[in-house]
Amino acid sequence: MTTQLSRTRYGTPRHGFSLVEMLIVIALIAIIGTLLIGRIGNLFGGAQEDVAKQFVENALKAPLLKYRIDTGSYPTAEDGGLMALLNPPPGKQGRWRGPYIEKLPNDPWGRPYQYKYPGTRNPDGYDLWSMGPDPNNEAGFIGNW
Numbered sequence: 001m002t003t004q005l006s007r008t009r010y011g012t013p014r015h016g017f018s019l020v021e022m023l024i025v026i027a028l029i030a031i032i033g034t035l036l037i038g039r040i041g042n043l044f045g046g047a048q049e050d051v052a053k054q055f056v057e058n059a060l061k062a063p064l065l066k067y068r069i070d071t072g073s074y075p076t077a078e079d080g081g082l083m084a085l086l087n088p089p090p091g092k093q094g095r096w097r098g099p100y101i102e103k104l105p106n107d108p109w110g111r112p113y114q115y116k117y118p119g120t121r122n123p124d125g126y127d128l129w130s131m132g133p134d135p136n137n138e139a140g141f142i143g144n145w
Contacts, residue, residue, distance in 0.1 A: 048108035052130040052142040055105075056113065060085075060128060063100035071095045074117040074126050082115045109133055121145040 017025075063085050068074050071092045075084035079092065082104055088096040106112055107130035119127035122145060129143030 049132065049142060051108050052132065055107070056128045056130060056142060056144045060101070060113075064126065067096075067098065067100050070097045075115075076117050082113065107131070111135065119145075 060082070064074055067085060072095070075081055075089065079089035080087065084092075084096075085098060085100040086104060088098065104112070109130070109132070111131055114129050114131065115126060117126040119125055121127050121143065127143060127145065129141050129145075132140040132142050134140050
């Protein structure tokens with residue numbers, strides 16, 4: 001069995017792909033790419049939650065402890081909350097030896113981290129949390145509890 005190549009008007013064999021074949025291949029590549037981009041987005045979404053979890057559990061633990069050792073307590077709302085790690089609160093300038101951090105970052109979703117002392121969930125300490133991807137869903141909050 002021999003394969004016959006179609007011939008052009010001048011009798012030479014035709015090589016290559018037709019325009020329709022090329023368009024089909026491009027469409028398939030676009031569909032596969034769209035599916036992969038959606039899955040990659042889900043992978044990075046999980047990484048955002050991991051970053052927030054690490055921050056609330058570890059990143060401010062040492063600066064808050066140092067603040068507590070210097071001033072006698074964790075910062076309260078009257079002290080300015082987490083801003084007391086950057087600027088001396090009223091009445092504590094003599095004991096405040098900061099700044100304890102260079103800057104206060106936002107969570108991976110661009111919102112400020114939330115802080116409360118004394119904590120509701122940690123009554124002997126502080127609550128530190130991110131509102132997560134959906135600030136209206138308290139079950140999705142990422143905290144140090």
